[in-house]
Amino acid sequence: MTRFVAGRLGRLVFVLLLVTFATTWFLDLTPSSPAIAIAGPDAQPEILEAINEQYGFNDPLVTRYGRWINDVTHGDLGRSYLTRQPVTESLVARLPVTIELTLLATVLALVLSVPAAMITAYRSGSRIDRGTDVFTSIVLCMPSFLTALLLIYVFAIKLHWFPIQGWVPISRSLTDNLRGAFLPALTVAMTEIVAFQRVLRADLIQTLQQDYIAMARSKGISTSRIMVRHALRPSSLSLITLGGISVARLLAGTIVVEIVFTLPGVGRLLVNAVLNKDLIMVQGLVLFIAGVYLVVNLLVDILYAAVDPRVRVR
Amino acid sequence: MMSRDLNSTAGATAPIAMDDAIAAPAGSARSARRRSNIPVAIAALWLLLLIVTSAFAAWLPLTDPADDTGHTHLTPFTSWSEPLGTDQLGRSQLSRVVYGARISLAAGVLSAAIAFVVGMAIGLVAGYRRGLFDDLVGLITDALLSFPGLVVLLALAATMGPSLRVVVVGLSIVSLPTFIRLSRANTLRVSTTDFVTAARATGASTPRILSREVLPNIVGPVSTYGVVIVAVLIVAESSLSYLGLGVRPPTPTWGVMISEGQSQLAAHPWSVAVPGLALFSTVYSLNMIGEWLRRRDGLSNRI
Numbered sequence: 001m002t003r004f005v006a007g008r009l010g011r012l013v014f015v016l017l018l019v020t021f022a023t024t025w026f027l028d029l030t031p032s033s034p035a036i037a038i039a040g041p042d043a044q045p046e047i048l049e050a051i052n053e054q055y056g057f058n059d060p061l062v063t064r065y066g067r068w069i070n071d072v073t074h075g076d077l078g079r080s081y082l083t084r085q086p087v088t089e090s091l092v093a094r095l096p097v098t099i100e101l102t103l104l105a106t107v108l109a110l111v112l113s114v115p116a117a118m119i120t121a122y123r124s125g126s127r128i129d130r131g132t133d134v135f136t137s138i139v140l141c142m143p144s145f146l147t148a149l150l151l152i153y154v155f156a157i158k159l160h161w162f163p164i165q166g167w168v169p170i171s172r173s174l175t176d177n178l179r180g181a182f183l184p185a186l187t188v189a190m191t192e193i194v195a196f197q198r199v200l201r202a203d204l205i206q207t208l209q210q211d212y213i214a215m216a217r218s219k220g221i222s223t224s225r226i227m228v229r230h231a232l233r234p235s236s237l238s239l240i241t242l243g244g245i246s247v248a249r250l251l252a253g254t255i256v257v258e259i260v261f262t263l264p265g266v267g268r269l270l271v272n273a274v275l276n277k278d279l280i281m282v283q284g285l286v287l288f289i290a291g292v293y294l295v296v297n298l299l300v301d302i303l304y305a306a307v308d309p310r311v312r313v314r
Numbered sequence: 315m316m317s318r319d320l321n322s323t324a325g326a327t328a329p330i331a332m333d334d335a336i337a338a339p340a341g342s343a344r345s346a347r348r349r350s351n352i353p354v355a356i357a358a359l360w361l362l363l364l365i366v367t368s369a370f371a372a373w374l375p376l377t378d379p380a381d382d383t384g385h386t387h388l389t390p391f392t393s394w395s396e397p398l399g400t401d402q403l404g405r406s407q408l409s410r411v412v413y414g415a416r417i418s419l420a421a422g423v424l425s426a427a428i429a430f431v432v433g434m435a436i437g438l439v440a441g442y443r444r445g446l447f448d449d450l451v452g453l454i455t456d457a458l459l460s461f462p463g464l465v466v467l468l469a470l471a472a473t474m475g476p477s478l479r480v481v482v483v484g485l486s487i488v489s490l491p492t493f494i495r496l497s498r499a500n501t502l503r504v505s506t507t508d509f510v511t512a513a514r515a516t517g518a519s520t521p522r523i524l525s526r527e528v529l530p531n532i533v534g535p536v537s538t539y540g541v542v543i544v545a546v547l548i549v550a551e552s553s554l555s556y557l558g559l560g561v562r563p564p565t566p567t568w569g570v571m572i573s574e575g576q577s578q579l580a581a582h583p584w585s586v587a588v589p590g591l592a593l594f595s596t597v598y599s600l601n602m603i604g605e606w607l608r609r610r611d612g613l614s615n616r617i
Contacts, residue, residue: 014457017454020455143556143593144598145556145572153580158610252463255468256553271468271557273472274468274472275559278474282468282472283471
């Protein structure tokens with residue numbers, strides 16, 4: 001087990017190095033130099049040269065990368081080229097929104113998908129099951145920005161149940177905060193709901209064919225009790241795995257949703273940095289998102305290996 | 315090993331797409347039920363219409379997608395000359411949807427084709443020769459798969475600047491590992507068959523075995539999956555355009571149209587709904603055809 005974890009950890013570090021090095025390397029291929037991005041297209045050559053000197057853009061690729069990595073290991077992601085604000089500071093300031101969105105989406109996904117899976121599995125093949133199947137295939141074909149706009153149109157513009165956009169910090173008002181966060185969280189949760197429902201439904205259908213379910217039924221235990229106590233528990237193992245994966249996926253999923261709803265989260269910070277060619281910010285955020293994503297994936301793998309020893313062989 | 319593989323794939327391809335395990339509903343009850351082929355035919359017709367109109371867009375009696383027709387925000391189905399209405403600048407929605415289809419299809423099909431060819435070649439050699447090369451390929455595909463695809467695309471757009479070429483390159487890179495894995499897995503399966511052993515026994519060279527014996531047997535299964543990948547890539551392209559990181563305006567793309575129409579969603583929902591429906595129908599059709607192909611393959615295998 002220790003060897004398995006060590007191997008996966010080594011791979012994680014390798015991927016992070018590969019990805020951040022590739023980002024630095026792309027810099028060299030950039031049509032316009034980072035100095036122009038900082039000083040503007042009309043800047044004098046002397047100014048550009050001074051900037052190149054100050055930021056060390058003239059150094060060879062490996063030197064620049066080494067310097068950046070060295071700073072990273074000291075917890076310093078550098079300062080934004082545009083605002084001069086430390087990257088870590090901007091990141092920490094934007095993090096709560098993204099975390100709240102991710103958590104709310106996970107809760108929504110579980111709350112909506114588990115009952116849906118139980119009903120469709122119990123009545124598999126029925127009209128409700130087939131209807132759900134059509135609905136979930138439609139959701140799977142909707143790009144998240146389209147889902148977001150549809151939800152905004154129906155629930156915010158037509159029904160006025162939720163504000164169209166705008167983020168109220170929790171510290172100011174919890175209810176306003178939740179009202180503003182609901183539609184974005186639902187958008188992010190949408191694909192997860194479908195994923196959970198499909199996997200859990202398939203699992204439940206298999207579990208319901210087991211003998212002990214028939215036994216429980218013959219003892220006269222009520223359907224709802226059988227579903228929750230006897231069927232859901234053994235079927236929820238794959239859901240746990242899927243849940244771990246989806247936390248990582250949600251993080252990436254919030255990027256687009258934060259743009260549609262103009263939420264001040266990490267995703268919007270990244271997209272704005274990309275649009276403004278604030279490359280050091282991009283690099284820091286890529287490292288952060290990739291890091292979280294990989295660590296969560298690693299934890300899921302370890303959990304998986306702990307539960308199922310066959311996985312460790314490889 | 316199998317479960318671990320599935321597990322890490324599921325986490326990885328996900329950010330820009332749903333993974334295959336989820337996209338294809340499980341459960342024998344579903345596949346056992348006879349399905350009508352009419353929806354598949356409609357899906358194929360829609361795609362055909364899209365391909366033909368976007369290929370011959372220049373010869374069709376369409377308004378130029380950049381021209382102002384003089385009427386802004388015309389509602390669809392209220393005018394003979396502009397059946398899909400006009401946008402906030404008075405440009406023809408029909409024409410913009412048709413020209414937008416060009417970008418979507420080009421980006422989706424082209425990047426899938428590049429990834430298909432390159433991934434197939436790598437997967438073929440890795441799966442047949444095994445050894446160090448296979449290990450190396452495995453390490454790199456794992457690395458690429460364990461990373462959010464959208465972030466790769468964003469980083470590319472940041473450094474190379476947004477353009478169709480960058481989008482195609484980015485989408486090829488993101489979908490490459492999936493094709494490598496698919497063709498490698500299929501190669502492993504085919505390599506153990508009797509006819510490959512027989513070819514080897516008769517002294518056929520490795521390139522000959524790969525191209526004559528293995529390749530023809532893996533093209534089918536892998537390209538079936540390719541249809542679904544095209545759908546995923548079209549979604550990714552439109553998301554990038556929507557974010558302003560793909561093909562830039564004034565070139566009409568569905569993502570750009572949606573993002574431009576969004577500010578006036580309340581007053582003029584049609585300027586979002588028209589490109590949105592085009593995008594949705596295309597993705598839905600591709601998925602439906604992909605599922606149909608796989609179902610057909612599954613049946614033919616069983617017989």
